[in-house]
Amino acid sequence: PxxxxxxxxxxxxxxxxxxxxxxxxxxxxxxxxxxxxxxxxxxxxxxxxxxxxxxxxxxxxxxxSPHDMETSAQVTVSGVDVDPHRFSLYYTSEFAPEGYSWVFPKRNRTANVGLGISGDCTSSKRPTGYLDDFLGRYYPGAAVVSRTIGGIPCTxxxxxxxxxxxxxxxxxxxxxxxxxxxxxxxxxxxxxxxxxxxxxxxxxxxxxxxxxxxxxxxxxxxxxxxxxxxxxxxxxxxxLNFKDADFNAIAAEIIKLPVSKRTPIRVLSAA
Known part of the structure; x- marks a missing residue:
């Protein structure tokens, strides 16, 4: 060397x-x-x-296997109103079947918005399609600065x-x-x-x-x-067997807890 x-x-x-x-x-x-x-x-x-x-x-x-390969898509968007001190996760089969969507704020009204879904759920729509639908619902006026796609083995x-x-x-x-x-x-x-x-x-x-x-x-x-x-x-x-109603019920239980006690163990206990 x-x-x-x-x-x-x-x-x-x-x-x-x-x-x-x-x-x-x-x-x-x-x-x-x-x-x-x-x-x-x-x-x-x-x-x-x-x-x-x-x-x-x-x-x-x-x-x-496709079942254990999370396929992901993310965009960096600008011109969005997001709380810079909080990130958001969305568990819904509408936008992220067998996965979740996320919004991670950056600075100057920009954020990383993305999702990951199981490879089992990509036959009817690709992750980019789900992401476009998510953006259309929550950030319709956002300007897409960059796009990233990839896979995550979750075996x-x-x-x-x-x-x-x-x-x-x-x-x-x-x-x-x-x-x-x-x-x-x-x-x-x-x-x-x-x-x-x-x-x-x-x-x-x-x-x-x-x-x-x-x-x-x-x-x-x-x-x-x-x-x-x-x-x-x-x-x-x-x-993976949970329905949207199950996630909503878990969230309802978690929201009753003080913030200091909202730990991963408590979340799993509520599940």
Whole structure:
């Protein structure tokens, strides 16, 4: 590396292939607009997002079924009157079947407005169609500044997140909370766990980054959020059967509580 800190950041570069684990290394093929080249890596951290190719190259099952893939759409809008100190969530089959819509205020009368729905619900209408309907109902005069679409695997986590010379993290490892679809915090925790595991492995002079020497990464993630994610997956499956009337009844119970007591546990208890 050319960096004095021991690492290089390369932009505009993609990994286009990876060999099997041989002689304690993986050979990764990199590509930019001008050339292809190969690097030898004792350890690869696959943080390449949904449907991770690197994970598949390592022989891990990273596929998510349509049922467990939340499809999402979001726009940044301007010229809207929103309370800058409050975000809003909408649970309704009209605009977000088997999911929810959100409004996150920004500044200067702008907001991020979006939704995520189960892949099971996209045959009759795409997420962008539901989002357009939502905007037409609540923000008909808003100017759309930008659009984003994507998928969030909400499986509760991969069965395996390590292989010889590879650790998988973030969306590549399906680490998002299955109820909310939020994955940034867990991805950051996983990155820290991956770094600690790599440091431990090299510091202990374990010459081979084989799976058995990396399994501590999986255990660290399991202790931090893995068990919770699998529990949340079971809750998600139950919530999918809720009707709009059920959500309204839950909201009616929650609104009776003081704000300080409106915790996730209380919400689930009301459900």
């Amino acid at each position: 050319n960096s004095p800190f021991g690492a290089d950041i390369m932009t505009g570069v993609e990994a286009s292939g990876m060999t099997d684990y041989r002689n304690g290394n993986r050979t990764v093929t990199l590509r930019n607009s001008k050339r292809d080249w190969e690097v030898q890596a004792r350890l690869v951290v696959a943080a390449d997002g949904v449907e991770s190719r690197v994970g598949r190259w390592a022989g891990l099952q990273t596929h998510a 509760g986590g991969l069965d395996k997140t390590v292989a010889d010379g590879v650790m998988v993290a973030g969306d590549a490892a399906h680490m998002a909370n299955p109820i909310t679809g939020g994955g940034i915090v867990n991805a950051l925790i996983a990155g820290k766990c991956a770094g600690e595991t790599a440091a431990d492995t090299f510091h202990n002079c374990e010459s081979k980054t084989v799976e058995r020497n990396l399994i501590r990464y999986s255990k660290r993630c399991e202790d931090r959020f893995g068990k919770m994610n699998r529990r949340c997956y079971r809750i998600k499956e139950a919530i």
